Amino acid sequence: MNDPNELSLAERRAFEALPRERPPRSELEDRVVVALQRRGLLPIPLARSAAGAPRRLTPWLVGALAASLALFVGGFAMGQYVGSRSGAAAALSGVQASRGDVAEVAAHAERAGVIYVAALTALSRLSDTADAPTRATARQAAITALGAAASEVAHLAPDDPLAAAVLRGLNEREQEQRPAPSTRSVVWF
C-alpha cells in the first residue's frame, strides 16, 4: 500500500459490511404523515381503521358531534348572546395581554369554552324562530369555531386522539357536502 491514508483491505471490508438500511420505529411513519397534514402537504383523510379500511367514527363521538350540530341550529341569536364586537375585542385584548402566562391563557380558554357552549345552548332554545339561512349561517360559524379550536388543540398536542377525530369528522363532512369536481384539486400552503 503506497498511501498510508488509503484504507487497508480489512478497513474497506468493514466499511462495506456496514448496513445501508435500518427501519426506524413504525410510529415514525404516522408522525411524519401527521406533520405533512398539519402543513397542508397531505390532505387530512377520512377516519380509517388501523388496517386502512374506512370506518365510522366511534359512537360517543358521533353523539357528541350530533349534539353539537343540534345546538348550532337557530344561529340568529349568536351575535345577541355573545355580545358586541367591542366585547369580543376586549376579550381578545385580555388574551393578548396575558401572553407568557400559560395559566392565565388556559383560564381564558376555559372561560371562552364556557361562553361557547352557553351560546350554543341559547341558539338551541331560539332555533324554532329562526329562518333557514340564518340558522345555516350560525351553524357554519359554530362549526368553524369548533374546527379552529380542534386544529389549535392538534398543534398543542399532535397526538391528541379527540382533536384528530374532530378534524377527521369535519373533513369528512366537508367532503360529503362538496359537489363532485371533474378534477381533484389540492390546496398547497
Next chain:
Amino acid sequence: MKSGVAPDRSDEPDRELAVRVLAGDEPAFRRLYQRHTPRLFQLALRLVGGDTAEAEDVVQDTWIKAAEKLDTFRWESTFGTWLGAIGINVARETARRHGRRREVAWSDEVEPPPAAPLERLEPVDLERAIAALPDGYRTVLILHDVEGYTHEEIAAELGVAAGTTKSQLFWARRAVRALLAPEAKGQIS
C-alpha cells in the same frame, strides 16, 4: 424498541408515486416513505452520531422538506439520491442547532495522532468509532467511505472546496484508527 415496517418493494416507480403524492394521495406517500426511509434513517443515524431520537427528527424534517420541494424536483437524479441530499443538509442544520460536540480526545481543530491502517476490524467497532468522531470528520467519512460519494460530490453537497473534504477525510480516517487502536478502544463510549 418496536421495529419499523419493512421497506416497500413494490415496483411502482418513484415518479408515479410522487405524482400521486402531489395530488394528495396519502397511500402513495406512505409507499414512498416505506421504500426510502430505511436508508434515510440509517444515514441520518450515522450522521447524528447514533442518537435515535435526533435521527427520527432528521427523517421527519427531511420528508417535510422533500414534500415542500417535490413539485420542483427535476428527476435528474434518483429520488433516493435527492432525498439523501436533503437529509444530509437537515442533519447538518440539526447538528448546528444543537451545537453538538463529541467527547473525544480531539476536536475538529486538533489533529488526531498518527495511526497505522488496521489489519483487523469489526464493523460494530467501526460503527462506534464513526459515532465518536467530531461532526465534520464524521460527515465526510460517512459520505465518502460508507456512501461512496466522490470528493467533488461531497464538496458540492457541503458547499466547501474538494480540498477541504480530502483533508477532512485524511484526519477522519486517522481519527478512526486512533480510536480503534488496541490501547484506545476502551475510550469509545
